[in-house]
Amino acid sequence: MEGRFAEEFYAESLELSKLELTSTSAVDDKDKLNDRGGDDDLSFWDDSDDKLDSSLDLDREWQRRHDQFHTIGYRDGLIAGKEASAQEGFNIGFKQSVLDGYNWGVVRGVTSAFSHLPLQLKERLIPTQEKRNEFQGLYESVHSLSTPDALGLFGEEIKAQEALEHSEGSEASHHTVGLQEHPSHGSQLRNYRGQLESLISDFPAIDIHLPEPK
Secondary structure (H helix, E strand, O other): OHHHHHHHHHHHHHHHHHHHHHHHHHHHHHHHHHHHHHHHHHHHHHHHHHHHHHHHHHHHHHHHHHHHHHHHHHHHHHHHHHHHHHHHHHHHHHHHHHHHHHHHHHHHHHHHHHHOOOHHHHHHHOOOHHHHHHHHHHHHHHHOOOHHHHHHHHHHHHHHHHHHHHOOHHHHHHHHHHHHHOOOHHHHHHHHHHHHHHHHHOOOOOOOOOOOOO
16 A cells, blocks of 8 residues: 555656656746847847948948049149140240240340451451441340340230230220330340341341241
8 A cells, every 4th residue: 555655656756847847948948049039139239230330431431532532633633724724825925935036046146246256357247337336236235135134025015915906995096006106125126136137238248147937
């Protein structure tokens, strides 16, 4: 009797133990699932934060590059524009001034050579004292102008021409007459060669061929 009771008690205890183990295992599994789910949630948010940071970094880098190349392009455009304007201005100025500058240089060279000849040779080339004085006067007039002075006089000539072209009305017409009656120094620069040719033509002994500008 006692042995049977013990067997029944043992069986019930064994069943209870199995139930407790099963329940505990289920709870543990649930906790593990919950923990794993929490880890998954944290991992999801961590991944989202990383992606957001990466996107912000890309945006900032793109903006920095955009500003950098925009600045470089703007600066290069200004430099190119300045160079083009300077070149265009040089081309215009060269075309306007090269002929007067060339003639002025020719007159300076010829009159300087004559001025440094011995007196006997000057008298043979130009017999009259009056003409020799004219030649010397032309020499002194041409050499009294420095290169900056000549550029300034040429600038006055350009301004006078512009005033003539844009003059309108009676007042402007009166001003135009005044300009025509009083030639500017720039016109005198252009007339130097004509004065030299006039002096040379009177004396065949001076055999000088003045080259024509091309």
